Amino acid sequence: MAAVSLRQIKKAFSGFYTLHGIDLEIADGEFVVFVGPSGCGKSTLLRTIAGLEDITDGEMQIDGIRVNELPPVKRGVSMVFQSYALYPHMSVFENMAFGLKLAGMKKDEYTPLVDKVAKVLQIEHLLGRQPKALSGGQRQRVAIGRALVQKPKVFLFDEPLSNLDASLRVQMRIEIARLHRELKNTMIYVTHDQTEAMTLADRIVVLRAGKIEQVGTPIELYHQPDNLFVAGFIGSPKMNTLAATVSRIEDGVVTVALKDGTPISLTIDAGDAQVGDEVVVGVRPEHLFRAENGVNQIKGQILATEQLGEATMLYLDVAGMSDTFVARMPALFKSSGEQQILQFKAEHGYLFRADGTAFRRLFPLAE
Numbered sequence: 001m002a003a004v005s006l007r008q009i010k011k012a013f014s015g016f017y018t019l020h021g022i023d024l025e026i027a028d029g030e031f032v033v034f035v036g037p038s039g040c041g042k043s044t045l046l047r048t049i050a051g052l053e054d055i056t057d058g059e060m061q062i063d064g065i066r067v068n069e070l071p072p073v074k075r076g077v078s079m080v081f082q083s084y085a086l087y088p089h090m091s092v093f094e095n096m097a098f099g100l101k102l103a104g105m106k107k108d109e110y111t112p113l114v115d116k117v118a119k120v121l122q123i124e125h126l127l128g129r130q131p132k133a134l135s136g137g138q139r140q141r142v143a144i145g146r147a148l149v150q151k152p153k154v155f156l157f158d159e160p161l162s163n164l165d166a167s168l169r170v171q172m173r174i175e176i177a178r179l180h181r182e183l184k185n186t187m188i189y190v191t192h193d194q195t196e197a198m199t200l201a202d203r204i205v206v207l208r209a210g211k212i213e214q215v216g217t218p219i220e221l222y223h224q225p226d227n228l229f230v231a232g233f234i235g236s237p238k239m240n241t242l243a244a245t246v247s248r249i250e251d252g253v254v255t256v257a258l259k260d261g262t263p264i265s266l267t268i269d270a271g272d273a274q275v276g277d278e279v280v281v282g283v284r285p286e287h288l289f290r291a292e293n294g295v296n297q298i299k300g301q302i303l304a305t306e307q308l309g310e311a312t313m314l315y316l317d318v319a320g321m322s323d324t325f326v327a328r329m330p331a332l333f334k335s336s337g338e339q340q341i342l343q344f345k346a347e348h349g350y351l352f353r354a355d356g357t358a359f360r361r362l363f364p365l366a367e
């Protein structure tokens, strides 16, 4: 177990910077998930922690020790890759024991260790097989097992579940959460999957173009994103955003007018807002419902509906909005025509300045 400290970490490939000075303190035993769009530097950051990439500048500490100059084997980290990276000619047992053997451990020492980990991962019956005779999920368990036997201080996972089918992903996700509860190791995990990030992380780090946009618990990021980028990145389907102008500021309530003049009231700390300011209203698809009274209405032309079984997704063309407006409606929702009027509660709305920074929501956790 160990804390990981990243101070002004920079990484350049052939003079081109991929990481622009990352500062991050990861606590001992914490589960931290890196998310961000493709190419933002998630894997590069993970690989620098593993020691698979040198850093160009900055300082990195693991368990209080500077590791900048240490090779991967001396850092006390183990990495699980998306591709599993198992040795095809070795049995599962040999794959799992390989690192221990390299480190000079004798067979009678490492055999009980491998057996124990195989039992935890329920792969004891596969120890004699070669990787080609395993399913994707079984291979991933072996890759995790190979990391586990090393008893690393820090586990690094680079999209470990993305090659698995949907049901296996869920199963392995629950297993990784269980492993973290039991082992209490520091874990750092890269993923594209919203659900993995939200369910596994103690804290999520949102990266964009080699910089950190926000760090927080999944619930903090969902309810109080610092800016439009984070707001759009956390939550699926993503938050709808509508251009508006501030029309009234009262204690705890900001009223804005959408482009078609519709008034929208939000329980927001007005901060530096002034009447007449151009702003952006945010509303998540899951917070919309069929309009019942006059407040906070959104009118749109229905473009498509999708019946998902547990919900109905409604896609609307809303005046003044370039993207399609998305609403998650109840399973048996039926639209009554080509037009739909939806509504949301004042405390469910978000508000952003023209530069994308967020106003503070006053009741972000209210239901």
Ligand code: ATP
Pocket: 013, 018, 036, 037, 038, 039, 040, 041, 042, 043, 044, 045
């Ligand atoms: P993805 O989600 O697509 O895996 P990512 O966020 O993990 O993306 P990285 O793989 O870290 O992104 O890549 C970040 C940037 O660094 C990309 O522009 C990539 O092309 C560049 N990069 C990564 N590795 C190298 C390399 N060895 N040489 C040159 N450029 C690289």
